[in-house]
Amino acid sequence: MAKAEMKYDTQPENEEHSSLKGTLASVFILGAILVVTWVGVYFLYLDRF
Amino acid sequence: MLKASLSSKVDPRDAKLSMAHFYVAFTALLVGGLAGLLQVLVRSGKFQLPFGIGYYQVLTVHGVLLGLVLTTFFILGFHLAAVSKTSGTLTNKQRTVGWIGFWIALVGTVMAAVMVLLNQASVLFTFYAPLKAHALFYLGLTLVVVGSWFNSAVIIMKYAEWRRANPGQPSPLLTFMALINTLMWCVATIGVASTVLIQLLPWSLGIVDTVNVGISRTLFWYFGHPLVYFWLLPAYMAWYVVVPKVIGTKVFSDSLARMSFILFLLFSIPVGFHHQLLEPGIDPAWKFLQVILTFLVVIPSLMTAFSLFATFESFGRSKGATGLFGWLKKLPWGDARFTVPFIGMVAFIPGGAGGMVNASHQMNQVVHNTIWVTGHFHLTVATAVVLTYFGVTFWLVPHLTGRTLTKKMNKLALTQGILWAVGMTFMSGAMHAAGLLGAPRRSSFSEYGGAAQAAEWIPYQIAQAVGGSILFIAVLLMVYIFINLAFFAPKGEQEFPVGEATNQAEKAPMVFENWKLWLGITVLLILFAYTIPFIDLIQNAPPGAKGGRFW
Ligand code: HEM
């Protein structure tokens, strides 16, 4: 399996196999969840105190 | 020699020592889980505890057994197995030290448990002064900590032996991680040992009359926050190193994993004030400083998240996945060794988000001492962490007992994980919501004299009871699976999955093994964050509290 990966690495047209765009999207979604949660409670705080 | 020890099984003599820890851990899960069920039932308002048993007693059983006993014993057993597997079988001397530690900790656990069951120590798992427990409770806790130090000595000795035998080589990744967690534990437990030995035990014995509450809480949280990372890092060991091997790929980056563990060592300890944000006696400037240090832990956490996403995506793409999220479909969902820890990882996302709210000084006022906090740590420790421990149990216990995880048990294990996820969604979700509406934690059912606000909480308390009951079924299933794997599963070979780095040629920088440097920075950060506020707490102390038994 490791060999197969190395083969892909040498073939630029196979970009679909080495791309980490899903990881990028995932960390953005994760970041958004953190921000939304925080801002949500922040407004609750402003509302109450 | 290295190769041989890597491919081999954990030696049966070491396996026995690990298993001894797991028996204690899973007994704690069963009894603590039962206490949890009682709590949610009481809080629903539809059930009352029989025989005059108090709510605080049950809650102490639950917190101590699950928060302290289950976690600590599982971790010590897992560290031993991981180090024995990756750095070689323990020497006879090391194993003896390990057994001595185990028995000391077990005697301590039994002492503390007996005092709790006799209602002599209903002080909750944080044993805050001025609640005063029976002296044997404090002595028992001390023995648990002392026992864990013997275990720590084993890990440190084995590591040192490996380094001597392999000069100039970075230690095996799992050993390195277990060592970091052990060092963090040793530094952190100094705090709890100090408050128990210098303050609480003499006070409980009547040698001194009063106790300085501010100091005791500060020492507790100096220990208490690294405690939660002590729970978490073994789960990270599994996420970084074991899960990639289970799904059939490599560790995304050995160096990134080591770097993140070092950052946890540095930033886990000088941050205890984030549990004391609403306490008097500590200058806000120092609280602010510790909050900044707290938020630095976001860095290694996000490094971990990135690394895991990348592991999963590169695996899926190597299997031909396309599109933005096609790789998700390629993951081995039918394998409980992967899926159950994965559920844990998912739970850690809202868990971490809630943690950032808790740690933000002003916003802490919204959630402080509400049941939101309980909802938060049932996502982090009681889901992310324990589901990962369960995921480890599914292969480690049969590996140690010379048995195998059968297809049928694997299915049951998946059911267990799913039930946990469903139950926890209800229970923790309801706790978060009720907490935002002001419902207090650590309190029995009450209508608060018919107050309108308290009436709002009741539907959520019913939802908690529904979720908690589902969770209890999951606890029973887990205990059943553990007993099966320990005693009844068919004999065979179960793999201990240890992932290899993607790039074997790239050696991890040796600076990661420079303990003078990392422990030095750790100590400096602690001194920086704690010295002045600590002097303040002593010099400007209010009259000591007499305390007593309030239950
Ligand atoms: C059957 C599963 C479980 C149920 C139904 C359950 C339920 C509860 C409830 C209702 C409370 C809060 C009670 C209150 O504040 O009045 C609580 C507290 C707590 N739970 Fe759980 N829980 C479960 C599993 C766990 C697990 C697996 C852990 C740890 C690994 C855990 C650790 C704790 C801790 C440390 C507390 C805090 C105790 C305190 O405030 O002193 N729980 N649990």
Ligand SMILES: [Cu+2]
């Ligand atoms: Cu903390």
